[in-house]
Amino acid sequence: MDQLIPWSSLFGGMLLGVAAVLLLLFTGKIAGISGIINGVVMPKSGETLWRVVFLVGMMIGGLVAIAYLGIDNPADSLTINSTNLWVYAIAGLLVGLGAYLGNGCTSGHGICGIGRLSKRSIVATVIFMAIAGITVFIRLHIL
Template sequence: MASLLGGVLIGLSAVMAMALFGRIAGITGIVTQTMWAKAAHRAGDWSWRAAFLLGLLAAPLLYALATGSPVEQTVSGNLPLMAVAGLLVGFGTALGSGCTSGHGVCGLARLSPRSLVSVLVFMGVAVATVTIARHVLAGVL
């Protein structure tokens, strides 16, 4: 039920960003343009981006308050591995000119051929990564 609700909220936020601001709800673009204030030159652009990011940060806190338990996470405790993974994700996001939310949620909904290729590539890499991590490097990571 939580996954269904989360998916609905992600879809709703993507529709609202496009309907209200004419912008794609790609997290990478929102973070980049908020941090480097590229969007500040357009009236109101910075404020909705900052509010969007604050909502992302507030969501787990609101969840914890509503349910009485923190959001469960299943990431590795291996900090060097997480640092490498973060760098690889950042590199892939820059190389692909966007992230899973921009291409996967918004781009596919707009029938963007570039987004379709991006989604096929990052899903293929994800499958390969999980296969290698669980079957080749099992116990090492």
């Protein structure tokens, strides 16, 4: 299985790119997950159905990968107890706040924005990745 990791990552990245291009080509919409979720939570008229279909398709794709492609279920490696459940909840809220403040997430800025050569998206993605690197460093070497 370890030998498949680079290939499955490459294949997954290609699928993300194809999905983003198809969504943009056929609907004119950007495949930014935080924006898609935001549109489901705070719907605009006529904008909800495609967003729900997109999100359901993402979930089905993950389930297919786990069930039929031999991809490990990431939830199997989590040990969730009441202590780290709060940590996950706070982390999720912070990620959501960051996506809101950054006017998008890594899928919208990193995949779609950079693909369209958006300077704003390039800067946002560099900041996202720098903060992620700092966070990992602090988590592994300081805490």
